[in-house]
Amino acid sequence: MxxxxxxxxxxxxxxxxxxxxxxxxxxxxxxxxxxxxxxxxxxxxxxxxxxxxxxxxxxxxxxxxxxxxxxxxxxxxxxxxxxxxxxxxxxxxxxxxxxxMGQMHIQPMKLLPQDLQEKLDGATDDKKLRNTIREALSELP
Structure with missing residues (x-):
């Protein structure tokens, strides 16, 4: 250069x-x-x-x-x-x-989709929470 x-x-x-x-x-x-x-x-x-x-x-x-x-x-x-x-x-x-100029790539946090937020809020124990996260990740391409 x-x-x-x-x-x-x-x-x-x-x-x-x-x-x-x-x-x-x-x-x-x-x-x-x-x-x-x-x-x-x-x-x-x-x-x-x-x-x-x-x-x-x-x-x-x-x-x-x-x-x-x-x-x-x-x-x-x-x-x-x-x-x-x-x-x-x-x-x-x-x-x-x-x-x-570190951390310039970090964007403001976005809200979760409403249905996913409701599922996570409805999970009462760890097993339910893990299953909810696993289910949400399985829908990714």
């Missing part, structure tokens, strides 16, 4: 489905303290020495020969939206360029 942003002179807006990754925070000027916020992925690859040079050579081959170094383009990222659930991730300070 960095190579395409350089090729078309476009802004870089990242999306992280994994939430806060230490590499992303460092890129945007918001490094994570390794004791307070350990990141298991940080030690797997040395991003700067292994991954970026390989990807840079591939991008030069397929996108543009006189491409700026991807390690330099990486630091030009403008914004990063994070999929962070506040229940599962600890709170941490972030810079304004890191926007936490």
């Amino acid at each position: 960095y190579a395409l942003a350089d090729r078309f002179n476009a802004s870089i807006i990242g999306v992280s489905a994994l939430g806060f990754v230490a590499v992303s925070g460092t890129i945007l000027g918001n490094p994570a303290h390794p004791v307070l916020y350990p990141d298991l992925l940080w030690g797997v690859y040395n991003i700067d020495d292994v991954v970026i040079p390989r990807v840079h050579n591939i991008a030069k081959k397929y996108i543009r020969q006189n491409l700026r170094y991807l390690g330099d383009l990486e630091t030009g990222q403008n914004m990063l939206s994070l999929n962070v659930n506040p229940v599962l991730y600890p709170l941490r300070p972030t810079v304004p360029a890191m926007v936490e």
